[in-house]
Amino acid sequence: MTETVIGQVNTNTYTRTFYHLLGNTIIANVTNMTVWFALVFFVFLETRSVTATSIVSGIYLVAVAVSGFWFGSLIDRYKKKNVMVLSGAVSLIIYAIGFALYIMAPAGAFKNPVSSVLWIFVPLLLTGVIVGNIRGIALPTLVTVLIPENDRDKANGLTGMTTGVAFIVVSAISGFLVGQSGMYSVLVLAMVMMVVSILHLASLAIPESEPAHEAGEAPKMDIRGTLAIVAAIPGLFALIFFTTFNNFLGGVFMGLMDAYGLSLVSVQMWGVLWAFLSSGFIIGGLVIARWGLGKNPLRVLFAANICIWTISSFFTIQSSILLLTSGMFIYLCVVPFIEAAEHTIIQKVVPPERQGRVFGFAQSIEMAASPLTTFFIGPIAELIFIPFMTLGAGVGLIGGWFGTGADRGIALVFTLTGFIGLIVTIIAMKTRNYRLLSERYMTG
Numbered sequence: 435m436t437e438t439v440i441g442q443v444n445t446n447t448y449t450r451t452f453y454h455l456l457g458n459t460i461i462a463n464v465t466n467m468t469v470w471f472a473l474v475f476f477v478f479l480e481t482r483s484v485t486a487t488s489i490v491s492g493i494y495l496v497a498v499a500v501s502g503f504w505f506g507s508l509i510d511r512y513k514k515k516n517v518m519v520l521s522g523a524v525s526l527i528i529y530a531i532g533f534a535l536y537i538m539a540p541a542g543a544f545k546n547p548v549s550s551v552l553w554i555f556v557p558l559l560l561t562g563v564i565v566g567n568i569r570g571i572a573l574p575t576l577v578t579v580l581i582p583e584n585d586r587d588k589a590n591g592l593t594g595m596t597t598g599v600a601f602i603v604v605s606a607i608s609g610f611l612v613g614q615s616g617m618y619s620v621l622v623l624a625m626v627m628m629v630v631s632i633l634h635l636a637s638l639a640i641p642e643s644e645p646a647h648e649a650g651e652a653p654k655m656d657i658r659g660t661l662a663i664v665a666a667i668p669g670l671f672a673l674i675f676f677t678t679f680n681n682f683l684g685g686v687f688m689g690l691m692d693a694y695g696l697s698l699v700s701v702q703m704w705g706v707l708w709a710f711l712s713s714g715f716i717i718g719g720l721v722i723a724r725w726g727l728g729k730n731p732l733r734v735l736f737a738a739n740i741c742i743w744t745i746s747s748f749f750t751i752q753s754s755i756l757l758l759t760s761g762m763f764i765y766l767c768v769v770p771f772i773e774a775a776e777h778t779i780i781q782k783v784v785p786p787e788r789q790g791r792v793f794g795f796a797q798s799i800e801m802a803a804s805p806l807t808t809f810f811i812g813p814i815a816e817l818i819f820i821p822f823m824t825l826g827a828g829v830g831l832i833g834g835w836f837g838t839g840a841d842r843g844i845a846l847v848f849t850l851t852g853f854i855g856l857i858v859t860i861i862a863m864k865t866r867n868y869r870l871l872s873e874r875y876m877t878g
Contacts, residue, residue, distance in 0.1 A: 449580060449581060449585075449589075451580055451638055451639065451640060452576070452577070452580045452581060452589060454634070454638055455573065455576060455580075455635075455638065455640075456592055456593065456596060457634075458631055458634050458635050458638075459569055459573055459593075459596050460596050460599050460600055461627055461630060461631045461634075462522060462566055462569055462627075462628070462631045463566070463569070463596060463597070463600040464599075464600045464603045464604055464627070465525075465566075465623075465624050465627040465628055465631065466525065466562070466563045466566035466567075466624075467563075467600050467601070467604040467608075468603075468604050468607060468608050468611070468620060468623065468624065469529065469559055469562065469563050469620060469621070469624050470494065470560075470563045471604050471605075471608035471609075472608045472609075472611055472612045472617060472620040473490065473556065473559055473560070473563075473617070474487055474490055474491065475608065475609055475612045476544070476612050476616060476617050476620075477490050477544075477552070477556065479612065480544040480545050480552075480616075481544070481545060481546070481547040481552070483547040485547070486547040486552075490556055490560070493556070493557060493560055494560050494563070494564070495801065497560065497561075497564045498564060498567060498797070498798075498801045499797075499798050499799075499801045499802035500798065501564055501567065501798070502567075502571065502794040502795065502796075502797035502798030502799075502801065503657055503660065503791075503794055503795060503798050504794070505567065505568045505571050505790075505794050505797075506571055506660070506790040506791040506792070506793055506794020506795060506797075507660075507790065507791055507794065508568070508790070509568070509571055509572050509575060509789075509790030509791075509793075509794070510645060510787060510788060510789070510790035510791050511645060512645060513640075513642045513644070513645065514572045514575055514576055514579075514640070514642060514790075515635065515638065515640045515642065517568055517572060518568060518569055518572050518635060519632060519635055519636055521565050521566060521568040521569060522566070522628055522631050522632040522635065523632060524562070524565045525562040525563070525565050525566050525624075525628055526625060526628040526629065526632065528558060528559065528561055528562035528565070529559070529562050529621055529624045529625050529628065530625055531558060532555060532558050532559045532562065532617075532621055533618075533621040533622070533625065535551070535554065535555055535558070536555065536616075536617050536618065536621060537618070539551050539555070562624075567797075570797065571790060571793045571794050571797060572790070573593055574590065574593065574777045574780070574781065574789070574793055575781075575786070575789045575790050575793060576640065577589045577590060577593065577777070577781060578781045578786050578789060579640070579641065579642060579786065580640070580641075583781075583782065585726075586777075586778055586781050586782075587722065587726045587727035587731060587774060587775075587778045588722060588723045588724070588725075588726045589723075590722065590773070590774035590777045590778050590781075591718070591719045591720070591721070591722025591723040591726075591727075591770060591774050592719055592720075592722075592723045593719075593774075593777070594715065594718065594719045594722070594769075594770035594773050594774055595715060595716050595718075595719025595720060595723070595770065596719075597715050597770075598712050598713060598714065598715025598716040598718075598719065598766075598770075599715075599716060601712040601715065602709055602712045602713065602716075605705070605708060605709050605712065606709065608620070609705075611623065645787065657795075659791065660791040660792065660794070660795045661795075663784065663788050663791060663792060664792060664795060667783050667784065667871075667874065668867065668870035668871060668874060669867040669868055669869075669870045669871025669872070669874065670780075670783065670784075670792075670871060671867075672862075672865065672867035672868060672871065673732075673776065673779065673868070673871060674795070674796050674799055674800065675799070676862055676868075677772070677776060677796070677800050678799050678800050678802075678803045679803070679858060680739065680772075680855065681800050681801070681803035681807075682803040682807045683743075683807070683851050683854065683855045684803075684807075685803060685807025685811060686807055686811050686847060686848065686851045687746075687848070687851075688807075689807065689811040689812050689815075690811060690812070690815055690844050690847060690848070692704070693844060694750065694758075694841060694844045694845065694848070695707070695755075695758065697840070697841035697844075698753065698754075698755045698758065698841070699755055707755075707759055710759075710763075711759070711762050711763055711766055712766070714762075714763050714764075714765070714766030714767040714769075715766055715767075715769065715770055717767050718766070718767040718768060718769065718770035718771060719770045719774075721767075722770060722771060722774050727771070727774060727775055727778060729876070730872060730875065730876060731774070731775035731776075731778045731779050731875070732775065732779060732868060732871060732872045732875060733872070734771055734775050735771070735772055735775035735776065735779075736859060736862070736863050736868075738768045738769075738771040738772045738775070739772065739855065739859040740856060740859055740860070741764075741768050742765050742768050742769065742772075742855070743852045743853075743854075743855035743856035743859060744852065744856055745761045745764055745765050745768075745852070746761070746765065746848060746849075746851060746852030746855065747849055747852030747853050747856060748761065748849070748852070749761025749762065749765075749848070750844075750845035750848045750849060751836070751845070751849060752836075752837065753837050753841060753842065753845070776796070777793075779871070779875055780792055780793065780796070782875055783871070783874050783875060811847070814847075815843060815844055815847050819843040819844065819846050819847050820840045820843035820844070821843070822843060822846070823836075823837075823838055823839065823840070823842045823843035823846055824838060824839060824840060824843065828843075828846070
């Protein structure tokens, strides 16, 4: 079979299929993320209730964390393409039902934050979005199927890039669509795009072997079996829990970044800045696709974490939107290296027939971290750090050079979070678990 070269990635029939999958994933991700973003905007604009929007976000994050176990089992139990097509079909059906409910709902039904119609509509659409997360677990397992081992790090860089592409598109269109016609045009677009995604995916030929399983075995949330798989590989638990700890710290940024940014610039400028910052995911992914992660992705993972936590320690050290923007841009350029390194390691050390469960387990554990921190960090900042930097001892201790006020209290949280992340990363690098995992990867 003849081969050509695009960048540094060898492409043949299988890798062309992979590029088709990337494009298809972008379509599906944009569709599902648009519904998700638009739903949050819509609920707030209709009800003007912060509590209602918080509940929407909470339902989504908890459902993502719980569903990863079962989705991973489905991916290992059945052919991955079939599971992805089914995922799209279920989302399409749910969006169609949601659209029917939306157009038939009585006037004003969505304005009451305790309306039964609203709280049927919201979980229904969230289910359609969450089912789409199957792709996020299936895609790295298909990298194992379609891409030669030496090029998987580059392919993982491209899969990470899809997040940035989707985020930029969604940021640009979701608010506009809701502003024009509520959820009407959002759901019409979602149904059309999901049909396109399903038809295109169904036309792709993916060289999968029939999954091995016991006769009559049903897909289930195989937590015990998954834990046994992960425990059998020295250092893999440590890798997943290290990423989970980082997500705990990442929840600080999720919970406080908007409040800090909006203390520096207008909401319009903040939206424009995030559209620009999201390109960091794309740049990072393209760099990985061009040069890869080197011989030892675990070393790259630690280097990337040292980079982001060092940046996080200093990008709010002074009240400056330029400093914040520069730091966040570098941060988002580096994040794809962490995800690509984790995926590359799992793809090599975990047998292909078990990767779905391991990726699903990792998603569930890692995704559970951020919402927990996000839930607690707001009250902690408001009750401890903001008073400390407005009327408390912090004014006299560091206020002369760090600054004072509510925004500097939030900034202090970011700085301390960065130092904690940096210390934990340096300690983790020296542990036996990570040395064993590195040796397993290098000799596997």
